[in-house]
Amino acid sequence: MSMLTAKATAALRGAVEEAIKKAQAAGELPQAPAPDFTLEVPGDRAHGDWACNAAMAGTRAFKTAPRKIAEAIKKNIDLTDTYFESCEIAGPGFLNFTYAPRFYGEVLQDIHHLGPGYGRSQMGGGQRVLVEFVSANPTGPMHIGNARGGVLGDALSSALETAGYEVEREFYVNDAGNQVNKFACSLEARYLQLYKGEENVPFPEDGYQGEDIKEHAKNFAEKYGDQYVEAPEEERRKALVDYALPKNIQGLHDDLLRYRVEYDNWFRESTLHENGAVGRVIELLKEKGATYEKEGALWFKGEEYGSEDFVLVRSNGVPTYVVPDIAYHYDKLVTRGFDLAIDVLGADHHGYVPRLKGALTALGVDASRLQIVLMQMVRLVRDGEIVKASKRSGKAITLVTLLEEVPVDAARFLFNSYEPNTRIDFDLDLAVQEDSQNPVYYVQYAHARVCSILKNLAADGITPRECTLEELALLTAPEEVELIRQLSAYTAEVEGAARAMDPARITRYVTALSTLFHKFYNACRVKGADPALTAARLYLCTAFKQVLENGLSLFKVTAPESM
Numbered sequence: 001m002s003m004l005t006a007k008a009t010a011a012l013r014g015a016v017e018e019a020i021k022k023a024q025a026a027g028e029l030p031q032a033p034a035p036d037f038t039l040e041v042p043g044d045r046a047h048g049d050w051a052c053n054a055a056m057a058g059t060r061a062f063k064t065a066p067r068k069i070a071e072a073i074k075k076n077i078d079l080t081d082t083y084f085e086s087c088e089i090a091g092p093g094f095l096n097f098t099y100a101p102r103f104y105g106e107v108l109q110d111i112h113h114l115g116p117g118y119g120r121s122q123m124g125g126g127q128r129v130l131v132e133f134v135s136a137n138p139t140g141p142m143h144i145g146n147a148r149g150g151v152l153g154d155a156l157s158s159a160l161e162t163a164g165y166e167v168e169r170e171f172y173v174n175d176a177g178n179q180v181n182k183f184a185c186s187l188e189a190r191y192l193q194l195y196k197g198e199e200n201v202p203f204p205e206d207g208y209q210g211e212d213i214k215e216h217a218k219n220f221a222e223k224y225g226d227q228y229v230e231a232p233e234e235e236r237r238k239a240l241v242d243y244a245l246p247k248n249i250q251g252l253h254d255d256l257l258r259y260r261v262e263y264d265n266w267f268r269e270s271t272l273h274e275n276g277a278v279g280r281v282i283e284l285l286k287e288k289g290a291t292y293e294k295e296g297a298l299w300f301k302g303e304e305y306g307s308e309d310f311v312l313v314r315s316n317g318v319p320t321y322v323v324p325d326i327a328y329h330y331d332k333l334v335t336r337g338f339d340l341a342i343d344v345l346g347a348d349h350h351g352y353v354p355r356l357k358g359a360l361t362a363l364g365v366d367a368s369r370l371q372i373v374l375m376q377m378v379r380l381v382r383d384g385e386i387v388k389a390s391k392r393s394g395k396a397i398t399l400v401t402l403l404e405e406v407p408v409d410a411a412r413f414l415f416n417s418y419e420p421n422t423r424i425d426f427d428l429d430l431a432v433q434e435d436s437q438n439p440v441y442y443v444q445y446a447h448a449r450v451c452s453i454l455k456n457l458a459a460d461g462i463t464p465r466e467c468t469l470e471e472l473a474l475l476t477a478p479e480e481v482e483l484i485r486q487l488s489a490y491t492a493e494v495e496g497a498a499r500a501m502d503p504a505r506i507t508r509y510v511t512a513l514s515t516l517f518h519k520f521y522n523a524c525r526v527k528g529a530d531p532a533l534t535a536a537r538l539y540l541c542t543a544f545k546q547v548l549e550n551g552l553s554l555f556k557v558t559a560p561e562s563m
Contacts, residue, residue: 009039015077016077019077020058028075029064042096052094052096067093086098108487119490120164124164127166127339127340128339129165129339130342138174141212143399148415151261152344170265175270183208183213185237186213187244191240277335290359291312300355304362330363347421447549448562451561454542462538465535465539474533475537483516487544509551
């Protein structure tokens with residue numbers, strides 16, 4: 001929560017505690033240790049701004065009905081030095097408190113004072129967090145799931161940063177292992193077919209069939225000619241991979257940049273093999289007594305660590321795919337010493353998570369330091385029908401072809417409109433609509449509308465200025481109060497998004513904020529007969545504009561001044 005909200009609730013807590021002491025001193029409540037109680041925002045704000053359960057929590061200690069406890073607290077509470085003006089009893093004994101106008105005025109002053117910094121907090125305490133996301137296979141183009149993972153990981157990183165964590169974004173490049181071997185075999189076949197004919201060079205059954213493989217082979221041949229046709233197989237495959245893989249990785253980098261995703265680190269799996277980290281983690285697991293041999297293979301004692309037993313090293317001496325992953329996460333949490341590692345993965349990885357956590361536990365690492373965000377699949381919809389291929393090419397829609405059809409703002413906003421564990425039906429028609437049915441258009445229009453108000457008033461010689469708390473106390477219309485109340489909740493929403501690892505909370509927040517602004521605009525004329533009220537409403541407009549910009553910038557969506 002914001003410093004102002006924290007200050008308000010701390011004062012309220014103190015007032016409730018003092019009221020209990022006064023009631024005890026007056027003999028209205030029995031002498032007993034005061035109960036622990038909570039303060040929370042009620043689901044329906046018509047019940048007040050904060051609800052307190054002190055009366056319910058004190059039933060056992062005071063051996064008194066909650067309603068009677070609530071009445072004693074209300075009778076003795078002094079709200080003079082708090083940000084609250086009233087206390088009401090609801091239901092069996094809930095205490096509901098309503099903010100005084102002073103609070104709303106200070107919220108607006110706080111926003112103007114902090115500007116782009118409004119919403120930042122120290123909840124994370126500077127803990128170092130590594131967020132790994134997308135990590136798409138570099139042997140081919142990125143798919144629609146990567147489009148969702150890209151904005152989810154990027155927006156989550158921003159929420160964590162805003163909430164006071166020290167964050168690094170990382171892409172894990174799978175440039176070793178079975179997938180790269182398959183990539184090499186596919187490239188080799190396409191290269192040799194150019195010289196020996198397709199009928200004479202069989203293509204691997206499980207090879208990569210894409211046009212990009214043919215393109216790489218053709219360009220490689222243009223550069224090197226037939227010099228690798230008769231070369232040893234290992235040398236030929238290495239040359240092809242060394243040529244094509246960097247181009248694919250650069251392509252991933254460029255496509256993600258176009259999607260406004262930038263990484264601090266591109267971590268290559270191959271480094272774990274080259275520096276011996278994969279071998280070391282196997283030896284460490286052996287030393288910890290967490291392995292056993294069966295039929296010539298080395299197994300992990302998964303059942304002892306909350307997963308299932310699984311093979312670490314095959315009988316041919318080759319480690320399984322999970323071993324580099326264990327070494328990679330050991331590198332994150334031990335070698336590089338991050339306090340927390342967050343992986344954004346597809347829901348199909350759910351069975352893999354217990355294995356990874358079990359291995360980390362066996363290695364002496366607190367597995368709770370690895371947090372996994374599993375996201376559900378994405379389906380594309382056009383004209384109410386599921387779409388699997390691009391209209392133009394007839395091929396599967398990739399991140400690149402999606403961004404040729406859908407603006408980046410719309411893609412980032414709409415993908416970030418759902419909790420990670422919710423399946424998305426991404427409506428391609430809705431994403432390009434220019435009306436209030438399109439959520440991103442609706443929110444951006446609210447920003448353009450406030451810019452229009454400021455521009456029109458400036459043309460009349462009326463510009464924003466500082467306002468006193470007395471002037472801001474003139475903002476009493478329900479639409480004004482609701483809008484300010486929503487503005488005051490921004491910091492708490494960012495913290496909630498970071499805590500729940502659900503940045504979609506910010507998308508929902510800015511949508512609700514925009515709705516309240518549109519209501520304010522329709523109900524309250526900014527320029528009126530009273531100069532003080534005009535100034536206060538203009539001050540509210542500029543505070544709204546600032547918070548909306550802060551929220552949109554958190555997931556890198558633009559805030560246009562006109563539409």
